[in-house]
Amino acid sequence: MTQADLIVLDQVNKRYGDHHVLRDVNLRVRRGEVVVIIGPSGAGKSTLCRAINRLETIDSGTISVDGTPLPAEGRALARLRAEVGMVFQSFNLFAHKTVLDNVVLGQVHVLKRPKGAAVAKARELLDRVGIGAQAEKYPAQLSGGQQQRVAIARALAMEPKVILFDEPTSALDPEMVNEVLEVMTGLARDGMTMVVVTHEMGFARRAADRVVFMADGEIVEQDSPDGFFGAPSTERAQSFLAKILTH
């Protein structure tokens, strides 16, 4: 691996019982790169994402973040997770905490930042994602699009090396998809390293440096957005694109 590689997956395998969900997956994500993962439902995209910060364990192979293999558990794992942001399909904002506290909590309890500095940082990030005026509300009082933008601010507050997005717009009403994608496009432009599982092909074309196509637990092909969308080389990718691009 080179200095430029931030995330390296080497021969990663994962099974649920008899079901082989990740098969010999090799993937490298460079610093500052935006990698979009697409593929049919059940391909193993979420599992891959979750394996990178060890919300799922793997059966064989290795995953390294910034040169360090994923620790099995304990403090070392917690430290690594603080460096890897995660944005979930279902937002998962802390339901009993205000929007502001959601963004403050990790800074104070993981990074040990003084409360004042954490609050200032949280307000700045909430402004950046356009939620500054709702800081004192509870998550349930916000729309899905607003909640997801708070979730992105919460991840950013940790100043992570990379942020993983697992279908961040799939649970949103259509009119809210763009407000979230705009925030993500902004992050990509600012040089954030991102791994994004999504069905938003517009976002992939616009923001991705590379598109990775997965099916049946394997990485079937990967290419630049122009290369992939222009001329997918495998039949599986062609038929997948034909299905989703016709409507």
Place this chain on the structure above:
Amino acid sequence: MEALLFERDTVLAAFWMTVRLTAVSALGSLVLGTLLTAMRVAPLASLRGAAGVYVSVARNTPLTLVLLFTGLGVGANLGVELSDDIATNNFWLAVIGLTAYTSAFVCEALRSGLNTVPVGQAEAARSLGLGFVKTLRLITLPQAFRAVVAPLGSILIALTKNTTIALVVGVSEASVRMREMIETYGDQVIEIFLGFAAGFVLLCLPMGLVFGWLSRRMAVAR
């Protein structure tokens, strides 16, 4: 009626003992019950097992036996002395027994509360870098508590009534005073009985109301 009026100081003192037993045991049960809940979801199998066994035993043993055990077993037989003053000593023995028993129910309530917290809450906490204890303390347990305020209220009411069994370790709470009075004032049994029953209702009824109100107020909107 005259008996109750004539003896109102000793009656109130006896009820005051009931209140103190309840308050201290409730606090103890909350702390121990929370600790047991944490153990029951801990990554270490031995902790989970130990807490599981404890809860099963405590829940399925009659309270009278638990209190006899703390009074005779721990107090008399093992000779544990918690205070030079016999009344204070008995008070603390009763608190230990009531806490040991009630915390098992608190644990069961909290555990069912934890089950109502979506798994994504803990995943989000862990992905921020919070460890097991902080995830529990900051994210999942506070939400679990809010989900089981009403059942905790029921447990507190049960505890209040259960303090009457503290008589087996020699604590003079309300029910002991009632028996004494019935012996002294044999002609007013019904009045005395109704008076003490009213005392317990007066203690417990507001608890139910307060906890019902709290439970609505503290519910987590999702």
